[in-house]
Amino acid sequence: MSAVDLVALAASVSLLAGWRLYLVVFATGIAMKFGWIALPDQLRALDILANNWIVGIAGVGAFAEFFADKVAWVDSAWDAIHSVIRPLGGALLSAAIVDSADPTWQVASFLLGGGAAFVAHAGKAGARILVNASPEPFSNVVVSTAEDVATGGLFALAIAYPVAAAIIAALLVAVSIWLVIAARRALKRLLEPKRRQAG
Numbered sequence: 001m002s003a004v005d006l007v008a009l010a011a012s013v014s015l016l017a018g019w020r021l022y023l024v025v026f027a028t029g030i031a032m033k034f035g036w037i038a039l040p041d042q043l044r045a046l047d048i049l050a051n052n053w054i055v056g057i058a059g060v061g062a063f064a065e066f067f068a069d070k071v072a073w074v075d076s077a078w079d080a081i082h083s084v085i086r087p088l089g090g091a092l093l094s095a096a097i098v099d100s101a102d103p104t105w106q107v108a109s110f111l112l113g114g115g116a117a118f119v120a121h122a123g124k125a126g127a128r129i130l131v132n133a134s135p136e137p138f139s140n141v142v143v144s145t146a147e148d149v150a151t152g153g154l155f156a157l158a159i160a161y162p163v164a165a166a167i168i169a170a171l172l173v174a175v176s177i178w179l180v181i182a183a184r185r186a187l188k189r190l191l192e193p194k195r196r197q198a199g
Contacts (some may be wrong), residue, residue: 006097007098008162012157012162014116015172016169017117018117018119018123020062026059026061028046029054080125087114091111094110095109095110120176122176123175123178126184130183154169
């Protein structure tokens with residue numbers, strides 16, 4: 001992998017960690033365990049993800065998240081709990097992908113990876129606030145399933161074509177920022193009548 005590919009892979013994986021950290025860690029661990037991902041020497045730090053304990057813990061987390069994410073307001077509570085975990089996980093994954101011999105690159109990757117994961121997480125949480133405001137119960141399942149499919153598809157693309165995945169990831173970051181702004185406005189509109197009644 002070239003330096004550009006590594007940076008692109010780090011960007012994509014950290015963004016995906018902001019959506020589905022456990023699924024990303026689980027999928028990476030399984031892919032490494034069965035030899036589906038042939039890691040270059042500079043990515044040997046990720047070998048730990050193939051550890052049986054890590055795969056097991058990530059699998060349990062992915063299973064729990066799969067169901068928690070499809071129930072209205074449970075998904076928002078889950079997102080609130082993971083407001084620190086996902087960005088930190090994205091930062092650590094991003095830092096592990098770059099050249100460990102260069103501390104400057106590792107620190108930059110850690111900061112950018114954490115930022116990308118946080119923006120993705122905030123966009124996801126913002127979208128869920130909008131979805132939870134709708135009266136029907138099916139939109140949560142549809143949106144969550146779309147996120148599952150998008151995470152799996154983008155993860156596979158990141159392994160095969162890191163630069164293409166990074167371009168899509170950049171577009172998704174822009175969408176995430178828009179979702180945060182839209183959710184903030186929707187929440188403001190939702191709370192305004194209650195404030196007037198209280199006043």
